[in-house]
Amino acid sequence: MNRQAKGRTPRRPPPKKPPNSQKDPVGVYCRVRPLGAGDEECCIEVISTTTIQLHAPEGFKTNRNGEYKETQYSFKKVFGISVSQMELFEDVAKPLVDDLIHGKNGLLFTYGVTGSGKTFTMTGSPGQGGLLPRSLNMIFNSIGPYQANRYIFKTDDKNGMEVQSEVDALLERQRRGNNVTVPKTPSSRQKPDPEIADMIKPDEAYKADGVDADSGYSIFVSYIEIYNNYIYDLLEETQEDAIKPKWNGGGTPVRQNTEFIPPQSKILREDQNHNMYVAGCMEVEVKSAEEAFQVFWRGQKKRKVANTCLNRESSRSHSVFIIKMAQAPLDADGTDLLQDKNQVSVSQLCLVDLAGSERTGRTGAEGTRIREAGNINQSLLNLRTCIEILRENQMCGTNRMVPYRDSKVTHLFKNYFDGEGKVRMVVCVNPKADDYEETLLVMRFAEMTQEVEVARPVDRPICGFTPGRRHRNQAFKEELSRRLEERGGPVDRDVSSVMNYMVHSLPPLPSSELTDPHDDITLPRLIEALQNRHRIRQMMIEDYNKAANMMKSMLQDLDANLISKDNFIHEQNGKLAERDKIIQSNKAEMERLEKKNKMQEHKIDILQKTTKIYEDDKRSMQQELETREQRLHRELSEKRRMEQRMHGMVSDTQHKWEKECERRVNAMQLEMQNKLWVKDEKLKQLKAIVTESKTPGRPQPPPRQTQPQRPSREERLPAKRSASPSPLPTTTPVRPLHRRSRSAGGEKWVDHKPTSSLDLGTVLQPVIPNAIQVSTPSEKNLSKCDKYVLTHQEVASDGEIKTQLIKGDVLKTRGGGQAVQFTDIETLKQELTTVPSRKRKSSEGTPTGGDGTDGAWTDVETRCSVAMEMRAGSNMGPGYEHHGITKRRKP
Template sequence: MIRQAKGKTPRRPPPKKPSNNQKDPVGVYCRVRPLGVEDEECCIEVISSTTIQLHAPEGFKTNRNGECKETQYSFKKVFGVSVSQMELFDYVAKPLVDDLIHGKNGLLFTYGVTGSGKTFTMTGSPGQGGLLPRSLDMIFNSIGPYQAKRYVFKTDEKNGMDVQSEVDALLERQRRENNLPVPKTTSSRQKLDPEIADMINPEEAYKADSVDEDSSYSIFVSYIEIYNNYIYDLLEETQEDAIKPKWNGGGTPVRQNTEFVPPQSKILREDQNHNMYVAGCMEVEVKSAEEAFQIFWRGQKKRKIANTRLNRESSRSHSVFIIKLAQAPLDADGDNILQDKSQVTVSQLCLVDLAGSERTGRTGAEGTRIREAGNINQSLLNLRTCIEILRENQMCGTNKMVPYRDSKVTHLFKNYFDGEGKVKMIVCVNPKADDYEETILVMRFAEMTQEVEIARPVDRPICGFTPGRRNRNQAFKEELLPPIPSSELTDPHDDVTLPRLIEALQNRHTIRQMMIEEYNKAANMLRTMLQELDSNIISKDNFIHEQNGKLVEQDKIIQNNKAEIERLEKKTKMQEHKIDILQKTTKIYEGDKRTLRQELETRDQRLQRELSEKRRMEQRMNGVVSDTQHKWEKECVSYTLYFADTATPVRPLHRRSRSAGAEKWVDHKPASSLDLGTVLQPVIPNAIQVSAPSEKALSKCDRYVLTHQEVASDGEIQTKLIKGEVIKTRGGGQAVQFTDIETLKQELTTVSGYRKRKSSEGAPANGDRSDGVWTDVETRCSVAMEMRAGSNMGPGYEHHGITKRRKP
């Protein structure tokens, strides 16, 4: 269980809003201000209705960002210097006013450097009214005939609206009119300030289409400014208002308390729908465009302005004028407003005049002005940061937190960027060369803002009553009830007016009684019909009850069937899962089977190959053995014959290697797995035999021989003797310099031309060794020993392997 902090109200979850996946980009428009002096250098050129081009002024150095001297920027619409206020309103603000009347919110703000024409675009001048007065005029032109009486709609101080009856509204009007300090004037235009008179030409008036005639409307306005990141109510009484004389209803003004009371900053709060609003801000109900604009002008005079080098009346704060429209449907008869707060629709249009961004070096600001400029630039920087993060979240799919709370401007309007209404921005630019660098920054911000998309607002639900109730009820009254004649008495002896008035009232009373009787008849008839319907309904209820019982039984059967179906589906899924497992296992086994079969086939092939190699080797070795045996047999026979013919035995000649002598050798024979019993082996007397290089052995010898044995390509074993000399190094060590390689190889030759001596041939006498005898011996001993080697024949050889070759 989660415990809640003491003294804190639990946060209410936001209401579920209708989902709407449609989004619209922020509408960004550009308006170019005319140059103040004709000969002044211009750095902005309008290329088309949607594109402008910036030209770098003479002497301007390209900054570190690499800005080109000519850069183009595109907008939804570009308004040149010749565009009128009416054209600008028709294209930008009129759709927002239409949405306001149809229950949708809107936000429109002007942005630009100081002196770019933002306030003129928003407010205008006499004869050239800006967006604000034209919006008010269009609203009242559209809902004028359908306005509710004053105080029927009443604010609940929590950003909502209450509806009270006309009687309560009448009592509140009387109470407030009695407390008015100044008597009312008959004409509202007499109270207008001359500076704001005739802001709009009647020929330029607009009116919204498709206004709901079965609803009643009321307009509330409020005006605030955000100065140094504090919110102040411009319609609240300040010190200047407190010291002015007040009317007490008589002819003598009464001076109020003149003690200085500084204005209190307001705070932002969140309503039950999680929309931000300014708590404690005055919301004044107005009934005409003149009255609303008069209230705006009263707050405009309190706005913080200052004289700088860039602008004689530079705005030092962000101003927000809020137009709130409350509307509620009429009842079924079309006479009174429906007394249901849930049916009240509240929409608002915020018109924001942002303070201009500026560099303190150009404005020459000091002291308070520097702090004001810093706060203005900081709030605009935070607006830029929020726009950048919104764009990054939408384009990259990230979910970064947007820092709305870092500034009052962004915190107040966070709901609009979250999808509570349309957002539009008018970028005002001054084409003079001195503003070129700041204008580039404004263009970048505007270009980035166009890439942010806002969720499209959802249409409000329409009341379920039949349309046309107001007009139908009014026509019914005019048709049935006769008009009341004039009751003005100009003569005390007038005997005509009163009787005529009495007669008209009697006729109206008679008609009223007839209408009541008809109404009662219709009501009785309707009651009878309802009773019959009730009886039918009762019988139908019984039938329905029986059918409901059957339906309950059928539902039980259906539920049982559903349970059985679910059980079978689960069983089917389980069987399918088992089948999948078995199929996967079968695939694995088949793969293993193929692998093992391939491996078995490979092994069989290798075994067959080895067997064939073995058979070939056996055949070859058998041939070699038989040949060798045959050769030795012949040689033995030859030697036997030779020694039988000669009396003196022949001493074997021992051939010495050229390496024998005073030199001492290192006989390096590495360990080998070859069978060396039939291979010629070098025999080196007094040699030091080693199986691995040894420094100690090298220090005692002069020559070095390395024995290397391997199987040749023909299958015979051959021996390589790698010879070298041991030399002394400068460091006192020994090194081997190889100089020669000898190769010993065993070859088998066939013995031919050998002839046996017949037993009939006699032997020569002892000591008679003629040439013929030696020739015969050489013929019979036709096998000689031969060694093939390279140069520098060194060691002698032990005849384990004999190379036999027939002599020519």
């Protein structure tokens, strides 16, 4: 045996319903509102009684080609602008009222854009009652003669009904009559509200067929609204903290300020049959259509409405008017209702006026209105989502869960879509062109809703008593009254009227006129008549006495019965007082539990909000952590790339400096060899001069200053020099030329020389063969070449012009263009130095010319003291200078 866990209530299994394979589609009707006075363009055309066509307004494109598109939509029935409220009621609401009277549920709601006529369709206007007042009129016209007395049916606050006895109902009426304050003018209660004077017309006597006369009926109405996804009771009395008036010493009281307490929201609960209902909602028992509509109008004045750009009185909430009918069979005698709760049948009809979907940009909503519009659109979106999933489950065979609980509207009416009654929808549309986009969405939703099928409700069983009990009881009462009238006259007459009846029932007296004193006929006839009247009178007195005795005994019995009933009433009053105490204690316990429940719900909301905040913080921290990890990975990869790049740069720099050191060593060796070679040449020349000067008789011309030829490598090396003096050179030594720039390679170059460049006329000016010389480079020129050189000139610090050759490689990009990557810079600088003339001192004995200048180049010392040196830079790479030809004087 499994033991139930402590503190947990086992969930009741749903009641077993008889299988029913018959299904009916949701009935969708369309009603077109007349075009307003300020509207000119119409986008809706009624083609037939079941089809309408939408025309896209001017400037609105609906397909990819930019063309206008016309769409047709079909409904169960289309009501044009000329259709009256009566025709609409006969086709839409009358079948639902018939089902209500026969014990079946029904749901009727209006759907559409703001300002499309939903409230007018549901409520109507004076002289043009809508679906709701006409439904009330038909209900009471059908069950009027069969209504039970007030408070015979009583709600059990759990969406069920109970049947009380006549005594309990009488006590309930007395108790509530004592608590209710009677107004000073009783006629004011019967006076109809001028705003709803013509809503209900008694001449429109709609009646349902097949009403069960052997049952008692009672109607209960409730009115709620769903505002910002909260449920409020519109029939609940406004709670005010009213303080008693204080007297200021005069004749008028001074009333203090009263504090208004806003109404509390209601919650949805599930009854034992798994049907949803609003807990704590006030249900008012009504006995006429006028009384029911007065209750509705009292709640209608509390409904949330606001003025927007689209509608002067726009509904800001979904209103639900619930008509609940309780039905119980009569007993076998046909006098009282059965007090068996299982025999009570409860059916309801929900009339829903949905708030219109709207765009905040068109309505100009701000602040609270934006929040209201957002909640309205969200609830309508949840309704569309539930319809879509229902349609998908039915057409595709899926088993997706329908999200009824996402909205209070869908959660309240989920039983109707699960097969608890018929569902009807009236789609109200406004044909003006400004509402075309919203109307298009409404049409698509209506088209999808028609494809949803709802299970047909099953007929409820009737009790096993023989029919016609009420008629037999009425006939028995009429026959009893007739017999009483036959025996003793009218039962409602008083004693004087009875006596007059008895006097007039005596036989009449004959004529007693005597004309002859010897008349022997008249007197005996009169005596006989009087004796006959006396006899009849005695008989009537005896009958009267018998009736009086019988009446007296009946009165005594009645007194005894009344005494017993008084005792019974006192007992019942005592029991009622005890029950009232129990009820009060139960109410106090319920209030305590409700407060505790609300507190727990408040704590749950706080915990949910806290959990949501923590989850948001966790999500944001995870995102931040992921962002930092990504940034760290990027930094690490960048660091590795920088390390590889620095290693490459270090290796390149090391290789470059190794080459530079090697080049400098070679240059230094070459320079030293050149110096040694020059000294050797000078010594050879000196030796030749000395040997020639020793030859007598031949004048020697002064030697020419020539540029000696650079010796070969074997000649420059001192180790390989011969010991014997070398003979005099017969030709002028010429130094071999070398390439001055790497621009003279075999590649194709773009020689970019600006127009502002100066031609220095020196051999150091580079000349690149097969080069395209341009003043401004273009993409076409770069696409034909592999190399690029830019000639740049500037003035150096010593006033000389310095030329820079900026070189680079032409690369192709991914986009098909060209890019230049600069790789080398060569600097060309020209320096000119003059050799001043030097006079020989007269003390040295050097001959001078007659003009005071130096003598001819015949002196050996003079000829050896001046030399010429040429230095040319080699191709040493970027950053190094090429120096020009300079003259310098040896020290």
